[in-house]
Amino acid sequence: MTELVLIRVNGADKPGLTASITAILAQYKVTILDIGQAEIHDSLSLGILAAIPSTAESAPVLKDVLFKAHEIGLTVSFTPVDSDSYEQWVAGQGKDRHIITLLARTISAEHIACITAIVAEYGLNIDNITRLTGRVSLTKDVDNTVPNRACIEFSVRGLADQAVLREKFLAVSKDLNVDIAVQEDNVYRRNRRLVAFDMDSTLIEAEVIDELAAAAGVGEQVAEITERAMRGEIDFTESFHERVALLKGLSGDVLQEIAERLPVTEGAERLIRNLNSLGYTTVILSGGFNYFGNYLKEKLGIDYVFANELDMENGIVTGKVTGTVVDGNRKAQLLREIAEKEGIRLEQTIAVGDGANDLPMLSIAGLGIAFRAKPLVEESAKQSISTLGLDGVLYLLGYRDRDIV
Numbered sequence: 001m002t003e004l005v006l007i008r009v010n011g012a013d014k015p016g017l018t019a020s021i022t023a024i025l026a027q028y029k030v031t032i033l034d035i036g037q038a039e040i041h042d043s044l045s046l047g048i049l050a051a052i053p054s055t056a057e058s059a060p061v062l063k064d065v066l067f068k069a070h071e072i073g074l075t076v077s078f079t080p081v082d083s084d085s086y087e088q089w090v091a092g093q094g095k096d097r098h099i100i101t102l103l104a105r106t107i108s109a110e111h112i113a114c115i116t117a118i119v120a121e122y123g124l125n126i127d128n129i130t131r132l133t134g135r136v137s138l139t140k141d142v143d144n145t146v147p148n149r150a151c152i153e154f155s156v157r158g159l160a161d162q163a164v165l166r167e168k169f170l171a172v173s174k175d176l177n178v179d180i181a182v183q184e185d186n187v188y189r190r191n192r193r194l195v196a197f198d199m200d201s202t203l204i205e206a207e208v209i210d211e212l213a214a215a216a217g218v219g220e221q222v223a224e225i226t227e228r229a230m231r232g233e234i235d236f237t238e239s240f241h242e243r244v245a246l247l248k249g250l251s252g253d254v255l256q257e258i259a260e261r262l263p264v265t266e267g268a269e270r271l272i273r274n275l276n277s278l279g280y281t282t283v284i285l286s287g288g289f290n291y292f293g294n295y296l297k298e299k300l301g302i303d304y305v306f307a308n309e310l311d312m313e314n315g316i317v318t319g320k321v322t323g324t325v326v327d328g329n330r331k332a333q334l335l336r337e338i339a340e341k342e343g344i345r346l347e348q349t350i351a352v353g354d355g356a357n358d359l360p361m362l363s364i365a366g367l368g369i370a371f372r373a374k375p376l377v378e379e380s381a382k383q384s385i386s387t388l389g390l391d392g393v394l395y396l397l398g399y400r401d402r403d404i405v
Helices: 017-027 058-071 083-094 109-121 162-176 208-216 219-230 236-245 254-261 268-277 290-300 328-342 356-364 375-380 392-396
Strands: 003-012 031-040 043-052 074-081 097-104 125-131 150-157 179-184 194-197 281-289 304-313 316-322 349-353 367-371 383-385
Touching: 003 017, 003 058, 017 031, 017 043, 017 058, 058 074, 097 109, 097 162, 097 392, 109 150, 109 162, 150 392, 162 179, 179 383, 179 392, 194 328, 208 219, 208 236, 208 254, 208 281, 219 236, 236 316, 254 290, 268 281, 268 290, 268 392, 281 290, 281 328, 290 304, 328 349, 328 356, 349 356, 356 367, 356 375, 367 375, 367 392, 383 392
Parallel strands: 194 281, 194 349, 281 304, 349 367, 367 383
Antiparallel strands: 003 043, 003 074, 031 043, 097 150, 097 179, 125 150, 304 316
């Protein structure tokens, strides 16, 4: 009769340890039903669920494994597994899986304790915990030009209402000043292909229309309308026409000057560079202006830009825009159209924005991310990033620092 044994091996990691243990099992024609290995700070933890055939008794197999482990400086333990518990384990493989991503400048034990307590509260099992960010030196001088980034990913199994989990994690994240994302672990999460960005206060740390207004001497009036629109208190299109009308008479010469001094958001260049190298399609969907969107398109290497055309006559702003205003609904429509043109399913798209007029595209994208957003937007979006830069999006896609250029 086949015997099932869980073999646990621990010790200092070095090349060849797993090969040494499995070579002994191979001599006895053992079947490997499951295997997992992790390494933390040069310390190895290896687990093997072995099926020892009836033609071989378990005693000599385990004895040889024990001797080999002792010889190479490892500790080993053996736990018999009965057939009923094994079949119960097999039956659990169809359960829903979720990916929980913790983003912060630094990660503390309190952060982990809070997340794992919520996971336990909802009856979920943690299968894997993985650090996605690189190792941090405690002795080298800190490079203040590179912001701290810390990210840990939890793979959990079990039935849970994602909306309820997100609400719970959102409350905790505000208290701890971290970001916690929850995603269903499905084929689409591992196969996103298109990323759409809002421009103002997302790709750049400014509202272009406020910069134009300052140059036109109407900064305070425009800023007040902008804030009300971003909070969702007034209709975007109406507010947009009101703000643009205040720019009438502005010289077009200032557009280039403003474009050149726009501050690119932390992590934006790193994110776009990596998305391009990985073959993603990138697009700006902005309620701002094409002039500045095209400037960023060339600077960052973005594929498409859809924004508003600021009308000018004889080099002077007329206070009007030409064509259809790119409002929230138009952004969602454009996202659908671009995805269809590129042959990409909506489930494979990502949308990133900060304002109320971004919510329509955030809601239809496979992964909608509120970035440093207003409270209304943060609460409504599927995911949010507030503590890190835009390159935090890469961690939500499962990339590690070692994968990122």
